[in-house]
Amino acid sequence: MRMVVLGLGYLGATHAACMAELGHEVLGIEVVADKRELLAKGEVPFYEPGLPELLERHITSGQLRVSGSYSEAAEFADVFFVAVGTPQKKGEYSADLKYVDAAIDELVPLLSRDAVIFGKSTVPVGTAQRLSERAHALADEVDVEIAWNPEFLREGYAIKDTLHPDRLVLGAFEGGRAERIAREIYQTMLNDGTPFIVTDPPSAELVKTSANAFLATKISFINAIAEVCDAAGADIGAVADAIGYDARIGRKFLNAGLGFGGGCLPKDIRAFMARAGELGAAEALSFLREVDNVNMRRRTRMVELTREVCGGSLLGARIAILGSAFKPESDDVRDSPALNVAGQIQLQGASVTVYDPKAMENSRRLFPTLDYAPSALEACENADAVLVLTEWPEFVTLDPRQVAETTRKRNVIDGRMCLDADEWSRAGWTYRV
Structure with a gap:
């Protein structure tokens, strides 16, 4: 099938x-x-692991072409995917839909044949209905159908999640062509047994935002329990392991630590709250404010813990930050907890050196005043404390004795609970989480 991806x-x-x-x-x-x-x-x-090779292969074969022309897009195909960004509005919780609106405004007046436009972007519930009305007003004697086909990609696993998803969701209006066309597009996946959930557009929009809200809630829940464990002298790792055996709960996303960041969860739960308020259902999602608060509190706690291990003051301290991406296998530093902590520590008078395997350039652009090192060991030189804030495999496998040869003091804070605590303690480190 011929198709166009916008964005x-x-x-x-x-x-x-x-x-x-x-x-x-x-x-x-x-x-x-x-x-x-x-x-x-x-x-x-x-x-994104594997994507450069996949992209180059299909660019070279001619199966995939890149253009900047909406006129060319309108002539090329009758099936379109909208995959533009939906960032958080400045100074507000709401999602900024100007790029989604612009894609429809640019494309639809150019269409000379009936078309189906599938939305991939994460949008507030009701967007498909609004865009459908917008498209009908802009279309010139052609039928333009809007449907929503949300994505469920994890950074670092995007190709796997696209080609072998755990489910496909389509929100389509009754009487349209979207379901038939979607089944043709995804026939390979459907043949492999991938569940295909067909519903109305508002439900499809809510599937995506609800999934993100649930994951954010689960992460903040275990971090809230971690605060209680700190106060009670309990082991949050043991608590998480034990409750994770309950099939109703599960162990995934129960790793206490620095909390979530990136370009999806933070903005999406805030946009979800804002949209619920517009619909008159603000109280239904009021708990998400505390989810957000718990998440942000983890960053403050990490700064306080760093100050504590440095003797009560960060003035003049040297701090190594290992990891600046919001998660491993990504160079994404949007709303990165690690960089936020690094910036706060620097503001309190410390000298902060950062190393990340993939996110160095993005980190420099966002936080140019921090120092950056070309390797983990060089970041740790003369450090009074080492903070592991992204669970990259190369940090998990660091030799604590080798690291100790470079630092000034042996203080390590495991912000992702990814290190072997016993191994670091045996090597003479004060290990904190």
């Missing part, structure tokens, strides 16, 4: 390359010239 950021580039992998002929539209030129050469302007 080639993290979501769009991944979706375009994976649709080409399924055998479809894909045109990707990217309006940012620098990004478009990189992608057209088969280069990815962000880190």
Whole structure:
């Protein structure tokens, strides 16, 4: 099938390359010239394992092309995916839908044939209905159908999650062509037994936001319990392991630590709260405010703990920060807890040196006043405390004795509970979580 992907950021580039992998002929539209030129050469302007190779293969074969022209898009296909960003509005909790609206406004007046537009972006409930009305007003004697097909990608596993998803969700209006076309697009996955949930557009929109809200709640829940464990002298790891055996709860997302960040969970739960308020259901999601508060409190606690292990003051202390991406296998530093902590520690008078395997350039752009080292060991030179804030494998496997040879003091704070506490303690380190 011929199809167009509008917006080639993290979501769009991944979706375009994976649709080409399924055998479809894909045109990707990217309006940012620098990004478009990189992608057209088969280069990815962000880190995602396996994506550069997949993209280059299909750019080279001609199965995937990149353009900046909406006119070309309108001529190329009758099936479109909207994969543009929906950032948080400045100074508000609401999602900024200007890029989604712009995609519809640019595309629909150019269409000369009936078309189906699938939304991939995470949007507030009611967006598909609003865009459908907008598209009908803009269309010139053609039928434009809007449907919502939310993504459920995990950074670091985006290709797997696209080609082998645990479910496919489609929100379609009655009497349209969207379900039939979606089944053609995803036939390979459906043949493999992937569950396909077809519902109305508002339900599909809520599936995505509800999933993110639940995951954020689970993370904040275990971090709230960690605060109680600190006060009671209990072991949060043991508590999480024990309750995780309950099949109703499960162990995933029960790792206490620095909390969540990135470009999805924080903005999505805030946009969910804002939309609930607009719908008159603000009280239903009032608990998400505390979820957000718990998450932000973890960052403050990490700064306080660092000050404590440094003798009560950070003035003049040297701090090593291992990890700046919000999660491993990603270079994403949007709303990164690690960088937020690093910045707070620096503001209290410490000298802070950061190292991350993939997120160094993005970190420098966001926090240019921090110091950056080319390796983990160099980041730890003369440090009074080492903070592991992203659970990259290379940090998990660090030799504590080798690290001790470079530091000034043996204080390690495991912000992700990913280190072997006994091993570090045996090597003479004061280990804190």
